[in-house]
Amino acid sequence: MDSRVIAKLQLLPPPGGLRRFAVANLINTVGSGLYITGGTLFFTRTVGLSVEQTALGLTVGTGVGLALMMVFGRLADRFGPKLVYVSLLVVQAAMMAVFTQVRSFSWFLVVATISGIADRGISGTVGSLIHAMSDGGNRITARAQLRTATNVGLGLGTLIAGAALLVDTPQAYTFVVAGNAVLFTAAASMLAGVHVVHHRVPRAAAVGARAPGPLRDTRYLAVTAANGLLALHASVLSFALPLWVADHTAAPKWSIAMVMIVNTVIVVLLQVRVSRRASAVPQAARMARLTGVVLAAACLTLAATESLGPVLCIAVLLLWTVIYTAGELWQTSAEFCFGFELASDDAQGAYQSVFALGPGVMRALAPTLLATLILGNGTAGWIVLAGFFVVSGFLASTAALAANRNRHAFRRPAATPMTLPADRSVPSS
Known part of the structure; x- marks a missing residue:
């Protein structure tokens, strides 16, 4: 799409930290498109798990991740959303790399649980990171622009993964998961140097007027x-x-x-x-x-x-x-x-x-x-x-x-x- 059309439609934030975030999100979601399309086939055809085992492991990971989402939200408030978000991207990159070496259900369950925790943690902290990187007038627009990047990334990832489905070999499915690891790493690297201001409540004010969580x-x-x-x-x-x-x-x-x-x-x-x-x-x-x-x-x-x-x-x-x-x-x-x-x-x-x-x-x-x-x-x-x-x-x-x-x-x-x-x-x- 022509850059003038992109600018007119405001598909990306203006140059700066939010644009870097949007591009990093695009890179990350290309990997998600790869994984969503070809991940299950990797676990069943390359690792050798049954469909039931694969579903159980992914469900457990998602369930534990949901239970711990607020923990990562609290960590984002305490240490800053960027630090928590980037750390979770790195964990996801590591888990995708480890997935390529897993050959048993027990290890798959462990890695899937850690990956599910990181995945839900990323979903739970993205809002606070956008809040920290934007002002009150453009937060909703910035969130919409990131969702636009997400849709583009998922589409691209799905198309790339389609080639792996056509080849239909263990090596092709391994490439899908390994590619997701590389893209998680690239997204984390792009965000690592972005300037983010972390707002902390003064201790005296917090004690004097504490609002409910x-x-x-x-x-x-x-x-x-x-x-x-x-x-x-x-x-x-x-x-x-x-x-x-x-x-x-x-x-x-x-x-x-x-x-x-x-x-x-x-x-x-x-x-x-x-x-x-x-x-x-x-x-x-x-x-x-x-x-x-x-x-x-x-x-x-x-x-x-x-x-x-x-x-x-x-x-x-x-x-x-x-x-x-x-x-x-x-x-x-x-x-x-x-x-x-x-x-x-x-x-x-x-x-x-x-x-x-x-x-x-x-x-x-x-x-x-x-x-x-x-x-x-x-x-x-x-x-x-x-x-x-x-x-x-x-x-x-x-x-x-x-x-x-x-x-x-x-x-x-x-x-x-x-x-x-x-x-x-x-x-x-």
């Missing part, structure tokens, strides 16, 4: 839970849709890839623009409420594909993609606003890690939930899911507005900026 901030927890329910849509695209199209419709299987490509292109082109409409909590709350209605319409549209012929089914799938992606863009934009604006400024690490638990827990539960509801009940399941999204959007909107009315009660006194020794070098942009 996120686990005692019931309104923030309510927003976290409701947003987690609404985030189920991500698994509808990645899990339910492919199985539905393949097993319940007359559409050709290549139409699944068509849907993924169209969705990715729309998100890349419009995520930043849509996020600007969720710059404050009232606007984001309204967007969340509308999101539930739009996602419900998407569910009803997909339900209609079960009885259609191949050509008409493809046309309806394209219509579904547009409707669904609109809901996805609105949900993520509202989510960015809620996560930042309703959190305590001096405890962003703890708050952001707790907020990330909502989508994280839903992602872990979604395969079983969607398999039972949709794949087991067909059209009736989609109708129930449509109602679920309407209710979830209403709950997210209501909870966010309530938290916004009371958020000043949870704010601490202004923090004093302190630059960590490791963050002194400022890279040229």
